[in-house]
Amino acid sequence: MENITSTEGLKNAIQLLEAEQAIKGQELKIQFLLTYESLKPINILKSTFKDVTSSPYFIDNIIGSALGLTTGYFSKKLVVGASVNTFRKLFGSALEFGVTNIIAQNASSLKSVGQYLISHLFRKKDVNMDANV
Numbered sequence: 001m002e003n004i005t006s007t008e009g010l011k012n013a014i015q016l017l018e019a020e021q022a023i024k025g026q027e028l029k030i031q032f033l034l035t036y037e038s039l040k041p042i043n044i045l046k047s048t049f050k051d052v053t054s055s056p057y058f059i060d061n062i063i064g065s066a067l068g069l070t071t072g073y074f075s076k077k078l079v080v081g082a083s084v085n086t087f088r089k090l091f092g093s094a095l096e097f098g099v100t101n102i103i104a105q106n107a108s109s110l111k112s113v114g115q116y117l118i119s120h121l122f123r124k125k126d127v128n129m130d131a132n133v
Contacts (some may be wrong), residue, residue, distance in 0.1 A: 062068030064107025 004010045037043060052058060073096060080092035103110065 037129030060108065064104050065113075067107060067110075068100040068102075071103050072096040072098075075099045 004013055076092040076096035080088055
C-alpha cells in the first residue's frame with residue numbers, strides 16, 4: 001500500500017477499506033448460510049443419493065445384481081422344484097448362491113455375450129440376387 005500524506009487521502013483509504021470490509025462481510029454471511037444449508041441432514045442425504053446415482057457404474061451394478069439374483073432364484077426353482085427332500089433343497093440353495101455370485105461378478109462380460117448373440121440372431125441375411133441369375 002502506498003504512503004498516505006494528506007487527510008483527504010486518509011479518509012478515502014478508510015472509506016475504501018470500510019467498503020471492502022462490508023463486501024467481504026456479506027460474502028462471509030452468504031457462505032455461512034450455504035454451508036449451514038448443506039450440512040442439514042436432509043440435504044446431506046440428497047447430495048449423497050445424487051452422487052451415488054450419478055455414478056456411471058451404478059446402473060450396471062444394479063442390473064448385474066438383479067440379473068444375478070433372478071437367475072439364481074430360477075436355477076434353484078429349476079433344481080428343487082416342489083421337492084421336499086432336504087438334500088435337494090440344500091443343494092438348490094448352494095446353487096442359487098453360486099449362480100447369483102457368478103452372474104453378478106461377471107455381468108459386463110455376460111452383457112457383451114448377450115449383445116453379440118442378439119445381434120447375430122436378429123441380423124438380416126444378405127441375399128445375393130445376382131447368384132440366382
